Amino acid sequence: MAxxxxxxDQKKRVKMAQGLWLMNWVSVLAGIIIFSLGLFLKIxxxxxxxxxxxxxxxxxxxxxxxxxxxxxxxxxxxxxxxxDSLDPxxxxxxxxxxxxxxxxxxxxxxxxxxxxxxCFLMRGSLESTLAHGLKNGMKYYRDTDTPGRCFMxxxxxxxxxxxxxxxxxxxxxxxxxxxxxxxxxxxxSKEVKDRIKSNVDxxxxxxxxxxxxxxxxxxxxxIQYQLTNNSAHYSYDHQTEELNLWLRGCRAAxxxxxxxxxxxxxxxxxxxxxxxxxxxxxxxxxxxALDSVxxxxxPECESEGWLLEKSxxxxxxxxLESLKKLSKGNxxxxxxxxxxxxxxxx
Amino acid sequence: MAPVxxxxxxxQPRIRLAQGLWLLSWLLAxxxxxxFLCSGHLLVQLSHLGTFLAPxxxxxxxPQVALAAGAVALGTGFGGAGASRASLDAARYPPWRGVLGPxxxxxxxxxxxxxxxxxxxxxxLPGSLDQGxxxxxxxxxxxxxxxxxxGRCHAKRLMDELQLKHxxxxxxxxxxxxxxxxxxxxxxxxxxxxxxxRIQSNVExxxxxxxxxxxxxxxxxxxxxLQSQLSDPYAHxxxxxxxxxxxxxxxxxHEVLLGHLQDLASTLGSMLAVTFLLQALVxxxxxxxxxxxxxxxxxxxxxGETQGYLFPSGLxxxxxxxxxxxxxxxxxxxxEAPPEEASPKEDLPEA
Numbered sequence: 001m002a003x004x005x006x007x008x009d010q011k012k013r014v015k016m017a018q019g020l021w022l023m024n025w026v027s028v029l030a031g032i033i034i035f036s037l038g039l040f041l042k043i044x045x046x047x048x049x050x051x052x053x054x055x056x057x058x059x060x061x062x063x064x065x066x067x068x069x070x071x072x073x074x075x076x077x078x079x080x081x082x083x084d085s086l087d088p089x090x091x092x093x094x095x096x097x098x099x100x101x102x103x104x105x106x107x108x109x110x111x112x113x114x115x116x117x118x119c120f121l122m123r124g125s126l127e128s129t130l131a132h133g134l135k136n137g138m139k140y141y142r143d144t145d146t147p148g149r150c151f152m153x154x155x156x157x158x159x160x161x162x163x164x165x166x167x168x169x170x171x172x173x174x175x176x177x178x179x180x181x182x183x184x185x186x187x188x189s190k191e192v193k194d195r196i197k198s199n200v201d202x203x204x205x206x207x208x209x210x211x212x213x214x215x216x217x218x219x220x221x222x223i224q225y226q227l228t229n230n231s232a233h234y235s236y237d238h239q240t241e242e243l244n245l246w247l248r249g250c251r252a253a254x255x256x257x258x259x260x261x262x263x264x265x266x267x268x269x270x271x272x273x274x275x276x277x278x279x280x281x282x283x284x285x286x287x288x289a290l291d292s293v294x295x296x297x298x299p300e301c302e303s304e305g306w307l308l309e310k311s312x313x314x315x316x317x318x319x320l321e322s323l324k325k326l327s328k329g330n331x332x333x334x335x336x337x338x339x340x341x342x343x344x345x346x
Numbered sequence: 347m348a349p350v351x352x353x354x355x356x357x358q359p360r361i362r363l364a365q366g367l368w369l370l371s372w373l374l375a376x377x378x379x380x381x382f383l384c385s386g387h388l389l390v391q392l393s394h395l396g397t398f399l400a401p402x403x404x405x406x407x408x409p410q411v412a413l414a415a416g417a418v419a420l421g422t423g424f425g426g427a428g429a430s431r432a433s434l435d436a437a438r439y440p441p442w443r444g445v446l447g448p449x450x451x452x453x454x455x456x457x458x459x460x461x462x463x464x465x466x467x468x469x470x471l472p473g474s475l476d477q478g479x480x481x482x483x484x485x486x487x488x489x490x491x492x493x494x495x496x497g498r499c500h501a502k503r504l505m506d507e508l509q510l511k512h513x514x515x516x517x518x519x520x521x522x523x524x525x526x527x528x529x530x531x532x533x534x535x536x537x538x539x540x541x542x543x544r545i546q547s548n549v550e551x552x553x554x555x556x557x558x559x560x561x562x563x564x565x566x567x568x569x570x571x572l573q574s575q576l577s578d579p580y581a582h583x584x585x586x587x588x589x590x591x592x593x594x595x596x597x598x599x600h601e602v603l604l605g606h607l608q609d610l611a612s613t614l615g616s617m618l619a620v621t622f623l624l625q626a627l628v629x630x631x632x633x634x635x636x637x638x639x640x641x642x643x644x645x646x647x648x649x650g651e652t653q654g655y656l657f658p659s660g661l662x663x664x665x666x667x668x669x670x671x672x673x674x675x676x677x678x679x680x681x682e683a684p685p686e687e688a689s690p691k692e693d694l695p696e697a
Contacts, residue, residue: 216506
């Protein structure tokens with residue numbers, strides 16, 4: 001009993017072939033869109049690889065790029081097949097290739113679905129990469145004269161200004177590291193000497209933040225230094241002050257940016273996957289309908305199209321049988337070869 | 347009554363003219379569309395920078411007129427493409443015969459007028475930008491501290507965002523901040539002797555410092571930003587105010603904004619010039635095509651030679667015919683008698 005049989009007459013077959021041809025070219029466009037989305041994500045990740053320790057995983061954009069290219073190739077081929085299926089003479093040369101091609105299409109659809117799922121699941125690995133990368137970035141903030149790290153200050157400042165964030169989890173992260181280079185500290189000053197002596201590592205720690213943490217929405221000029229000292233500034237209470245600095249941490253800001261980017265890409269990929277699945281089903285119907293035409297000389301007659309020749313459990317059994325036959329066939333050949341060699345030796 | 351600038355057009359040159367016109371019309375549509383987009387972009391930029399341009403500055407009129415001119419050029423391009431395509435096909439031409447006349451008039455009067463106006467504005471207005479920016483930025487700087495005053499409370503945020511985005515500081519340099527009070531009085535401690543001294547040191551009672559807001563800071567500087575005591579060479583170790591280096595943005599916002607807006611205006615101006623040229627060519631070509639086909643009586647494939655012209659007669663004759671026609675239209679009733687009298691009179695002398 002065939003699975004999901006549908007009757008096709010000549011007109012219906014022609015209509016389906018034309019519709020499939022159009023859908024295939026729309027799908028080529030969709031493949032190009034997925035390719036460009038993957039490229040865009042890759043460029044965005046490269047742009048900020050400094051704060052991700054250069055160890056971020058490019059699996060998602062690479063697979064999107066690959067899927068886009070494959071989709072273009074497969075769908076233009078399918079479009080050509082659908083176009084040729086309207087002409088019985090041209091169709092006969094495609095006939096033997098259609099079954100393996102459909103198997104490849106099914107595999108491609110499965111992989112496309114997995115890639116779409118990956119877009120939603122990569123958030124976790126990105127979070128840990130960002131946490132480490134930002135921590136190191138802040139550590140190297142002061143090394144503006146160390147070759148290889150001299151750009152870190154500029155990167156972090158521009159990042160905090162663009163994403164409206166401060167520090168890793170919040171602005172207090174800046175209190176725990178020395179972000180002012182020794183080169184600009186006056187070591188003859190008592191204050192500097194006290195601060196350096198006050199901690200084990202001999203670092204100059206302040207309760208201040210760089211200027212890039214400042215929030216332009218604040219009604220008062222930005223307070224950057226002595227943030228925990230209420231008496232240092234007139235009419236200032238650090239417990240209730242909310243507009244002075246950006247309150248969000250850069251890890252959360254970057255994560256939400258990349259997360260929303262990958263979510264929208266995942267949704268687009270899922271939509272394209274649905275399109276691809278419908279194209280594969282349509283192609284299968286076309287294939288079986290054209291194959292089951294009883295008299296090739298009479299194209300006007302009706303035929304039937306189906307998804308699977310037998311029901312699902314029977315098809316699965318037949319598939320396992322063919323696998324067993326294949327392995328038995330190898331065994332028989334091997335035994336035959338051994339038997340052949342034995343008489344020769346003997 | 348000699349036609350103005352006649353041109354003999356046999357069949358082959360007519361077809362060439364129509365094909366060339368089709369191509370030119372699509373180019374005109376493209377140029378019109380680009381002009382439309384460019385003026386839209388300039389309008390968006392101006393809406394963001396609106397606070398820094400004095401209200402008396404007429405500069406926003408340029409992108410508005412250019413927007414209209416671009417739209418009309420786009421429409422003319424589409425119409426010209428349709429008409430020239432139809433003129434190659436005898437079946438499609440008749441409906442276009444009636445449309446072509448009004449299209450030419452609208453294109454010349456409307457489109458041409460708008461384009462000439464826009465070009466004039468593009469040449470003349472950027473000069474007034476200087477004055478407008480000067481006033482606008484001065485006002486913005488003066489109101490930086492007024493974060494509590496309704497109507498001015500956004501000045502600080504907009505000024506900070508401008509300096510952060512365009513990488514500039516002050517009007518012509520960072521020292522402009524030394525001349526305005528940019529710290530709101532609400533956050534000044536009246537008991538602090540330093541504050542009292544500063545306020546009493548000038549006539550207007552302003553709290554002036556040699557410091558700048560944080561948005562002037564340059565992230566490329568190797569040292570953390572120095573914002574205060576900028577004229578004091580001993581305030582910061584290893585800092586010489588004569589060589590501020592990379593500490594603050596060196597450019598003034600006036601120069602940066604002026605350059606930015608003038609670039610956009612000159613791009614728009616060159617696109618308007620190209621659109622004007624294309625539109626003139628398309629309209630002249632369409633007029634020749636129209637008059638040539640009228641000479642054939644609307645039959646496209648006629649093998650005969652016809653004349654295309656710009657105007658059927660010289661300017662004086664045209665005005666005379668227009669005047670007479672206007673006179674006829676104004677006196678309908680008495681008209682019935684005089685022509686009857688006139689025609690017998692004409693018959694008699696002939697006889």
